[in-house]
Amino acid sequence: MMSLTSMRIAILVFPGSNCDRDMMVAIERLTGRRPSLVWHKESSLDTIDLAIIPGGFSFGDYLRCGALAARAPVIDAVLDHAARGGAVMGVCNGFQVLLETGLLPGVLVQNAGLKYICRNVTVDVCDTIDSPFTQNLETGTRLTMPVAHNEGNYFASEDELARLNDNGQIAFRYKDGPAHGPANPNGSSLNIAGIVSANGRVMGMMPHPERAISPELGGSDGATFLQGCLEALAS
Amino acid sequence: MQVIVNISLKEGVLDPQGLAIARSLNDLGFQEVDGIRVGKRIVLEVDETDEARLHQRVAKMCETLLSNTVIEDYNIDIPDGQ
Amino acid sequence: MQVIVNISLKEGVLDPQGLAIARSLNDLGFQEVDGIRVGKRIVLEVDETDEARLHQRVAKMCETLLSNTVIEDYNIDIPDGQ
């Protein structure tokens, strides 16, 4: 097992990304090592253990959220990395980008309330296939983290949803918890808040773990989640 | 009947989305793209068979809700042969 | 030349905006509205005079970027008389 400090983590930065620094700070706090920020025009990635696509409004969310970012040069490198079984995590806008690249199935459409929504939500950790993103979290664990998005309403065909469900690819579902308001903030199918790929190596999620890394910021469940992932990837 | 409402930004109104998409297309090798304007295309199913009345009602919907007449223009298209 | 790309959601794909607009129109007294689907209408200025080639290039733009073919259909319209 390698130590967390020796992990090589890249955070991709697109014009309009705005949670890149937050993610960098969170990861550095947990690993003691600053991840590298990789500009979208780069066409290759150094060998890495994890690629993270952070939240924000890449390319202004114009056309479709994540669409323009998914065609940026650096994405080819991410696809190669994923094809080699490399781990990839997308948060919020990063999740939208991953759907646009096809690394994960489905789409995120506009919230059912047609409004941007920023608040804490509670998610339930689901029983998933073997995945570094969930293996250190017990099924049924409740995590409270903020969401902040306008397009977080997960949609896929009935067949696709059934497949995700049966394969254990649903990682997080919105669940009633201490947070204010309805459990599902956006109308997402099957209350999906996060999914993993068929091989478990790619994850997309709407809640922002990097914003929930200490009690003064309103909670540490994001740190719990990230720590679990990092340890799994390091082992 | 089916009605199509096309909504476009008035001339001169900045379309940041169009600019960003055009730039991306250029970057992807579509150098021939000179400009893009993005509008909406709203397809309505309306329970009304009289074309004149349909047109008038849909115009009212555009003025009331569908278009932001300060910055947008709209046009109404009732496809033939319905 | 000018090209118009109409992008619409495939049948069966959820359209929260369309649903909400239809509901609002009903609430505003437009009871005759039965359903709405919202799509995009993208107007491109393209530096290409050969229609066949134009069509082919724009189709490629649609496949590469303009539409998400998992959930959207597109059609390309090159207005006459340009």
Added chain:
Amino acid sequence: MSEPEMTFKNAASMGLSEDEWGLILKRLKRTPNLCELGIFSAMWSEHCSYKSSKKWLKTLPVDGPQVIEGPGENAGAVDIGDGLAAIFKIESHNHPSYIEPYQGAATGVGGILRDVFTMGARPMALLNALRFGAADHEKTKHLLGGVVSGIGGYGNCIGIPTVGGEVNFDASYNGNILVNAMAVGLANSDRIFRSAATGPGNPVIYVGAKTGRDGIHGATMASAEFSDETESKRPTVQVGDPFTGKLLMEACLELMASDSVLSIQDMGAAGLTSSSVEMASKGGLGMEIDLDLVPAREEGMSAYELMLSESQERMLMVLKPDATQTAREIFDKWDLDFMPIGQVTETGRLVLLKDGVTACDIPLDPLVDDAPEYDRPQAEFVPHPVIESNTITSGAPISNILMQLLGTVDLASRRWIYEQYDSQVMADTLQGPGGDAGLIRVHGSQRGLAMSTDCTPRYVEADPRTGGAQAVAESYRNICAVGARPLAITNNLNFGNPEKPEIMTQMAQSVVGMGEAALALDTPVVSGNVSLYNETDGRAIRPCPVVGMVGVIDDIANAVRIAPTASGQTLMVIGQDKSCNDGWLGASLYARHLAGEPQAAPPPVRLDSERRTGEFLQAQIGAGNIIAAHDVSDGGLAVTIAEMCMAAGLGATIASPDGGNAHGWAFGEDQGRYVIATDNAEALIDAAKTAGVSICVLGMISATDELKFGEGDAISVVKMKTSVEATIPALMNG
């Protein structure tokens, strides 16, 4: 191209008076052309010249050891320790937001952010002060929905958290809403950028988005009254592009770190005109610009249009001559236009070339220094009478009245609004909207910045001087209530037509009150904005001099919020003594909703005790003696206590006053008070005695769902919360 000779008629259509036209002719010694006249009219508009307000703004206190940069630059700057400066300002976008609420509000946010990063600061937080018409007015829903999504649309996308603000509803804003946006940024104190041009011969660079025909003459429009006619004469609306705004912000901050920039100015109201004129005149120099080099979005734009366009996301800067290449590379990287368009000159003139000929050649002094300044007449102010509480109170139980008040839109939860704002991006938000002050951590340190915006227009209308002071005092309380030390303020003066003496009185007197309070509370004014002519068809808005305050807390671990944390904690009120068993109901929300809002004097503001109480609270929070604190504002003591219970999800048992007027006690809006929760009541009482601050016990937090006043009926906390949370969603969905 020949253009018709300008006459007074042209000047009048741009909002200039006959005297002002005469002054232009005299200064120029000739007739201006269209472009020159446009430049004069923009620079002499109320918006750019402050011609009606300057006399009064000069009376505000602007100094203090904490002040690094007072009014006059793009934003004010105060020292927060550790070599850092908080840079902040508030600005209005009232008229554009009424015409197109989404874009108007979005560009308002974009504009205030540019003011802050122009100074070299990275923006850290946003706030907004909003005024809409009556909740049931036909336009309110549309305007509120549009403004809120526009604020979110810009702030969320650019990635700056919105951490606070305020909203009022009042029929006087039916035809003229107020949208004021405030931004707070952080910079190194020794790396603050200013706008004065330096060094004749240095290149003048245009960066950012291209120029189109957006919002031409927005500055003069913002200085004109509304009527149905202006509503139909809609100018091309400015469209915000937060994506380009974000790129511009990153590019400018990157460039500023490279030691290339000599001076920089954003293009806000009156675009290229005000930026070039201000840079040159502040530097005591001149400027020459070739308008053919200005990156344009549309074809065939005239000199007039290029100079007056209010296209967003643009900046003008003067660079060190040898830095141009470095700078260009940075802007290329961010895919932004970068264009040298002219140079600094020694002439003291603004010279513009278009199509190879001189399109404008005017001296700068008259544009700025000789701009008209008016001492407009005021009407005599007739004070509203002081009304005794027993003349308007009834014998209804406190519980009934409390539920009624909590059900009004005035006291409704603002959650529907602020959940549309990303309040947490940048991961330093310690308290977003929903408390007294927004609180953010200074990244990587234990220090925090607290901020709040406040104004109570009904007080200002009833007594402008008291109302002006009250706005400062309420902001001060909101900062103190989280445990922070107030530092300085910015202000946004929103009034009607200053040519009417009674409006002039409102403005002048409230500035006087604001100045007195700012001086007494040691919170000097470091920046601000004036928005006049907020009238529709001759009817003015309720006066609204908004105050935005910033404070600092040295150790964020000490900060408190409004929610008590456990049953058994003692609730006390600081700033009020036991004998106070009546209360000031004049101009209160109680009077508004239960007594038909009679004309009445507002509660007085006592600045010396205000400061004593505020400093006592800060000290006690710092010492760890206070668990939760909430200042007493709209709705009085009972509402304050109810809000604390709702935030905690806990009940409370409150002793009712002995005798006196129960409604006055519960709902009076006497100033200078805070409700706190503590485990250390004894220690607090002793400390208060020493500090000369009044304090008294109200009751105790209970582990139940019941808020109980004396022997009165218990009120369910859950029910109260359901009620306050339901009001705005019902308004917006209904």
